[in-house]
Amino acid sequence: xxxxxxxxxxxxxxxxxxxxxxxxxxxxxxxxxxxxxxxxxxxxxxxxxxxxxxxxxxxxxxxxxxxxxxxxxxxxxxxxxxxxxxxxxxxxxxxxxxxxxxxxxxxxxxxxxxxxxxxxxxxxxxxxxxxxxxxxxxxxxxxxxxxxxxxxxxxxxxxxxxxxxxxxxxxxxxxxxxxxxxxxxxxxxxxxxxxxxxxxxxxxxxxxxxxxxxxxxx
Ligand SMILES: Nc1nc2c(ncn2[C@@H]2O[C@H](COP(=O)(O)OP(=O)(O)O)[C@@H](O)[C@H]2O)c(=O)[nH]1
Ligand SMILES: [Mg+2]
Numbered sequence: 001x002x003x004x005x006x007x008x009x010x011x012x013x014x015x016x017x018x019x020x021x022x023x024x025x026x027x028x029x030x031x032x033x034x035x036x037x038x039x040x041x042x043x044x045x046x047x048x049x050x051x052x053x054x055x056x057x058x059x060x061x062x063x064x065x066x067x068x069x070x071x072x073x074x075x076x077x078x079x080x081x082x083x084x085x086x087x088x089x090x091x092x093x094x095x096x097x098x099x100x101x102x103x104x105x106x107x108x109x110x111x112x113x114x115x116x117x118x119x120x121x122x123x124x125x126x127x128x129x130x131x132x133x134x135x136x137x138x139x140x141x142x143x144x145x146x147x148x149x150x151x152x153x154x155x156x157x158x159x160x161x162x163x164x165x166x167x168x169x170x171x172x173x174x175x176x177x178x179x180x181x182x183x184x185x186x187x188x189x190x191x192x193x194x195x196x197x198x199x200x201x202x203x204x205x206x207x208x209x210x211x212x213x214x215x216x217x218x
Contacts, residue, residue, distance in 0.1 A: 013127055016095035020102070020130025027107045030216035031115065032209060033131035035153055038119030040137045041163040043071045044196040045205075046114060050078045052206045053112070057213055062101045062115040064093040071116060081105055092123035095130060112213040121146070125153035132212065133157075139164040144174045147181035154185045159192065161205060166195040 024031050034042050043063075050059055060081040063072040072084035083104040085097050098115065105113075115131065117124040125134070136157040138146060141164060147154045154160065160182055168175075175193075182189055190208070194201035 010126065013095050016099060017128035017130045020095055020099055022130075023102070023107070024113070024130055024132070027110070028217050029107065029110050029113050030209075030213040031113045031129075031131045031133075032212075033115050033117060033124070033129055033134045034137065035117045035121075035124040035134060035157070036119065036137040037121045037139075037142055040119070040139045040142065041196050042116045042119070042137055043074055045137060045161065045163070045194075046075060046116060047078060048196055048199075048202060049114070049206065049209065050075070050080050052202075053210060053213075054078070054080065057111045057210065058109055059112045059114065060105050060110045062093075062098060062113065064097070064116060064118045066090070066118060081110070087118060090123075091118055091120045092127050093117050093129055094127045098129040111217050112209070121150045121153055125156050132216070133159065135159045135161065137161040137163050140167055140171055140173045144178040145181070147178065147185050151185040154182055154189065157186070157189065159190045159205075159208060162191060162193045163196055165193050165200060166198050 036042050046061060053059060061075045063075060063082060063084045064087060065071060066087050066089060069084040072082045076082045083101040085093060085101050093115065115129060134157045136153050140162065179191060182191060192201055192204045194205060
């Protein structure tokens with residue numbers, strides 16, 4: 001019985017997510033669903049991305065958190081349309097929550113919508129929101145053994161950003177092991193090693209997301 005209930009919830013979500021997807025398609029908006037643990041660097045990456053791309057792309061952000069509007073305040077400080085969704089306990093965003101959040105935007109004015117999902121390495125990967133790509137960010141301080149322990153997020157993501165590489169000298173992080181595990185769970189994964197602090201590797205990411213956004217808009 002329980003399995004049926006879960007299946008029903010996921011199917012109901014899929015319907016709303018595909019309605020969102022259709023709307024994004026009509027409006028020519030490229031949507032990235034940014035997922036990762038609390039503290040991996042999601043908001044910091046967003047801030048860097050906005051600063052790099054905001055002259056050439058119209059960017060909007062949805063912030064998903066259990067409580068508070070702290071991340072939305074950080075993003076809004078960059079003069080970008082921002083909506084905060086508080087899930088009130090739920091560990092992920094779903095299609096319906098994102099649909100509600102869209103009411104806060106003029107969709108005709110947006111090229112790129114980035115959704116920062118609730119900090120969690122598990123649940124966000126299970127729920128489609130109508131995105132074009134899922135992108136995940138994990139930091140070296142979380143350990144090199146995570147891909148096989150939390151495979152789903154690695155499997156559903158198009159790109160994996162390994163953040164905080166500036167801290168590698170202080171850690172026993174085995175890069176070969178990490179990359180080996182990540183490719184084992186998802187051979188198509190595009191891995192980018194980055195530091196939001198020093199800026200190392202970020203150009204790769206900027207290029208990746210800018211190219212995808214341009215394709216949608218043209
Ligand atoms: N050393 C280092 N710290 C970082 C880096 N990126 C983010 N941080 C720090 O990690 C903490 C969590 O970042 P935040 O963007 O709020 O993570 P989020 O919870 O995933 O949104 C903050 O104190 C950031 O300044 C990085 O590349 N290197
Ligand atoms: Mg955040």
